Amino acid sequence: xxxxxxxxxxxxxxxxxxxxxxxxxxxxxxxxxxxxxxxxxxxxxxxxxxxxxxxxxxxxxxxxxxxxxxxxxxxxxxxxxxxxxxxxxxxxxxxxxxxxxxxxxxxxxxxxxxxxxxxxxxxxxxxxxxxxxxxxxxxxxxxxxxxxxxxxxxxxxxxxxxxxxxxxxxxxxxxxxxxxxxxxxxxxxxxxxxxxxxxxxxxxxxxxxxxxxxxxxxxxxxxxxxxxxxxxxxxxxxxxxxxxxxxxxxxxxxxxxxxxx
Amino acid sequence: xxxxxxxxxxxxxxxxxxxxxxxxxxxxxxxxxxxxxxxxxxxxxxxxxxxxxxxxxxxxxxxxxxxxxxxxxxxxxxxxxxxxxxxxxxxxxxxxxxxxxxxxxxxxxxxxxxxxxxxxxxxxxxxxxxxxxxxxxxxxxxxxxxxxxxxxxxxxxxxxxxxxxxxxxxxxxxxxxxxxxxxxxxxxxxxxxxxxxxxxxxxxxxxxxxxxxxxxxxxxxxxxxxxxxxxxxxxxxxxxxxxxxxxxxxxxxxxxxxxxxxxxxxxxxxxxxxxxxxxxxxxxxxxxx
Ligand SMILES: Nc1ncnc2c1ncn2[C@@H]1O[C@H](COP(=O)(O)OP(=O)(O)OP(=O)(O)O)[C@@H](O)[C@H]1O
Ligand SMILES: [Mg+2]
Numbered sequence: 001x002x003x004x005x006x007x008x009x010x011x012x013x014x015x016x017x018x019x020x021x022x023x024x025x026x027x028x029x030x031x032x033x034x035x036x037x038x039x040x041x042x043x044x045x046x047x048x049x050x051x052x053x054x055x056x057x058x059x060x061x062x063x064x065x066x067x068x069x070x071x072x073x074x075x076x077x078x079x080x081x082x083x084x085x086x087x088x089x090x091x092x093x094x095x096x097x098x099x100x101x102x103x104x105x106x107x108x109x110x111x112x113x114x115x116x117x118x119x120x121x122x123x124x125x126x127x128x129x130x131x132x133x134x135x136x137x138x139x140x141x142x143x144x145x146x147x148x149x150x151x152x153x154x155x156x157x158x159x160x161x162x163x164x165x166x167x168x169x170x171x172x173x174x175x176x177x178x179x180x181x182x183x184x185x186x187x188x189x190x191x192x193x194x195x196x197x198x199x200x201x202x203x204x205x206x207x208x209x210x211x212x213x214x215x216x217x218x219x220x221x222x223x224x225x226x227x228x229x230x231x232x233x234x235x236x237x238x239x240x241x242x243x244x245x246x247x248x249x250x251x252x253x254x255x256x257x258x259x260x261x
Numbered sequence: 262x263x264x265x266x267x268x269x270x271x272x273x274x275x276x277x278x279x280x281x282x283x284x285x286x287x288x289x290x291x292x293x294x295x296x297x298x299x300x301x302x303x304x305x306x307x308x309x310x311x312x313x314x315x316x317x318x319x320x321x322x323x324x325x326x327x328x329x330x331x332x333x334x335x336x337x338x339x340x341x342x343x344x345x346x347x348x349x350x351x352x353x354x355x356x357x358x359x360x361x362x363x364x365x366x367x368x369x370x371x372x373x374x375x376x377x378x379x380x381x382x383x384x385x386x387x388x389x390x391x392x393x394x395x396x397x398x399x400x401x402x403x404x405x406x407x408x409x410x411x412x413x414x415x416x417x418x419x420x421x422x423x424x425x426x427x428x429x430x431x432x433x434x435x436x437x438x439x440x441x442x443x444x445x446x447x448x449x450x451x452x453x454x455x456x457x458x459x460x461x462x463x464x465x466x467x468x469x470x471x472x473x474x475x476x477x478x479x480x481x482x483x484x485x486x487x488x489x490x491x492x493x494x495x496x497x498x499x500x501x502x503x504x505x506x507x508x509x510x511x512x513x514x515x516x517x518x519x520x521x522x523x524x525x526x527x528x529x530x531x532x533x534x535x536x537x538x539x540x541x542x543x544x545x546x547x548x549x550x
Contacts, residue, residue, distance in 0.1 A: 086448075090444070
C-alpha cells in the first residue's frame with residue numbers, strides 16, 4: 001500500500017534494520033502536565049513477529065502504541081516504522097454508528113480515495129475473513145460486542161497493513177468470545193503474515209498469541225522482562241492445557257507481579 | 262470461513278433481549294391513557310362552560326363556549342370565517358417555516374464555524390446565548406422601525422426566536438464525536454473537511470434534528486405572537502385570535518386558538534418523523550412520534 005500518508009516517523013533513528021517492522025530506541029515520554037509515562041523504552045518488532053506487552057494498569061502501554069502510530073507526539077528518543085500503513089485496533093470497536101458494517105469496513109479505503117469497486121472488493125474480503133458475512137448491512141447498534149470487534153478487525157484489515165497495533169481489543173468481551181477471537185486472530189496472523197504489537201492484561205492471552213511477551217513496570221513504564229514463546233504456529237485451542245504453556249504463563253505472571261511493586 | 266454461526270447466535274440473543282424488554286409492556290393502559298386524558302379535558306371544558314364559568318368564576322357564560330359550538334362556528338360555519346381561518350393558519354405556517362429555514366441555514370453555518378476553533382466558539386457563543394435570553398418583545402418597536410410591521414418583521418421574529426437551539430444543538434453534535442473516532446481519522450491523515458463531512462456532521466445528526474424540532478415549535482410560537490404585534494398585511498392566525506376576541510366572537514376565537522395549537526403540534530410531529538427517517542436506522546430516536 002502506498003496511498004497512505006506518513007504518520008510522524010519520530011526521529012527516524014539511524015540504523016535501518018530491514019527485518020524490523022517497528023523499532024523503539026530509548027524512548028521516553030513526559031506529558032505536558034509532568035506525568036512521566038515512559039522511561040527509556042527500547043524494543044523492536046520484527047516482520048512476522050507477534051509481540052505482546054503486559055503490564056500494570058496505567059503503566060504506559062497504550063502510550064507506546066500511540067507514539068508508534070503517530071497519534072501522540074512529543075516523545076524523546078528514536079522510533080521508526082518500516083511502513084506507515086498500519087492497522088490499529090482499539091479496545092472500543094469505535095465503529096461509526098451511522099454506517100453499516102460494510103460502510104464501516106470501507107472507511108479507511110474511502111479516506112484514502114480508493115474507488116468504489118476496489119473498496120467493495122476489499123471490504124467484502126475482510127468481512128469474509130472475520131466471519132461477518134451476512135451482516136454487511138447491519139448497523140453497529142444491532143451487533144453484539146464480539147461482532148463489533150470483528151467488524152473493527154475487518155476495518156483494520158482493509159488496507160492490508162503489514163504491522164498491526166492491538167490495544168486490549170478483547171478486554172471487554174466474555175471469556176469464550178475472547179478465546180474464540182484469539183484463535184481467529186491467530187488464523188489471520190498466519191494467513192496474512194503481518195507483524196503485531198498487542199496489549200493485554202491477560203497473561204494467557206499474551207502467551208497463547210505471541211512469539212514474544214514483554215513485561216512493563218508500573219509508571220513510568222520500563223520494559224523489565226522478556227519471554228520467548230516457543231510454540232509453533234498454527235496454535236490449537238488445546239495449547240492452553242499444555243503443561244509448557246502453564247509453566248511459561250507462570251513465569252510471566254511472576255514477572256508481572258514483580259513489575260507491579 | 263464458517264464462523265457465521267457464532268455471530269448469528271449472538272445477534273439472535275440480542276434481538277430477543279430487545280424484544281423482550283420494552284415492546285412487551287406496551288399495554289392497554291399506555292394506549293388508553295392519552296385518550297382518557299383527552300376525554301377528561303373535553304369534560305372539564307363542558308363543565309366550565311356549562312356551570313363553573315358562572316357559578317365559580319362569576320363571568321358571563323358566552324366567554325367559554327362549549328366545544329361543539331366552537332367546532333361548529335369555526336370550522337363548519339360561514340365560508341368567510343372558514344376561509345379567513347384557513348388562510349390565516351397557512352400564512353402563519355409560511356412565516357414559521359420560512360423563519361425556521363433561514364434560522365437553520367444561519368444557525369448551522371455559525372455552529373460549523375464555531376466548531377472550527379475554540380477561540381471562534383468563545384467569541385460567538387456568548388452572543389448566541391444573549392440572543393436567547395433577550396426578550397424579543399422588547400424589540401418590537403425596533404424591529405418595526407427597521408423592517409416594517411408586515412411579513413418580513415414576523416419572519417424576523419421567527420428567525421431570532423428559533424436560532425439558538427439550532428446553534429447550540431448543532432455545535433454540541435459536532436463536538437460529540439468520540440476521541441477514538443477522531444483517532445481513526447487522524448491515523449489515516451484525514452483533513453478538516455473530510456473530518457467534518459464524514460465524522461462530525463453525521464455524528465451530529467441526532468442532535469441537529471433535536472434542535473430542528475425545538476426550533477420548529479418556537480418558530481410557530483414566534484409566528485403567532487409576532488402576529489399580535491406586526492399587524493399590517495394579511496392576517497395570520499395570531500391576529501385572527503385577537504380580532505375575534507375584540508369582536509367578542511368567542512367560539513371563533515377558541516377555534517383560532519385550536520388551529521394555532523394544531524399548527525404547533527403538526528410541525529413538532531413532522532420534525533419528529535423527519536428525524537426518525539433521517540437517523541432512526543442507527544440511532545434510538547427518543548420522544549413520542
Ligand atoms: N494526555 C495525558 N496527559 C497526562 N497524562 C496522561 C495522558 N495520557 C495518559 N496519561 C497518563 O500516562 C499513564 C500511561 O497511560 P496509558 O494509557 O499508556 O496506560 P496503559 O498502560 O495503557 O493503562 P491501561 O492498562 O489502564 O490501559 C497513565 O498514568 C495516564 O494517566
Ligand atoms: Mg491502555
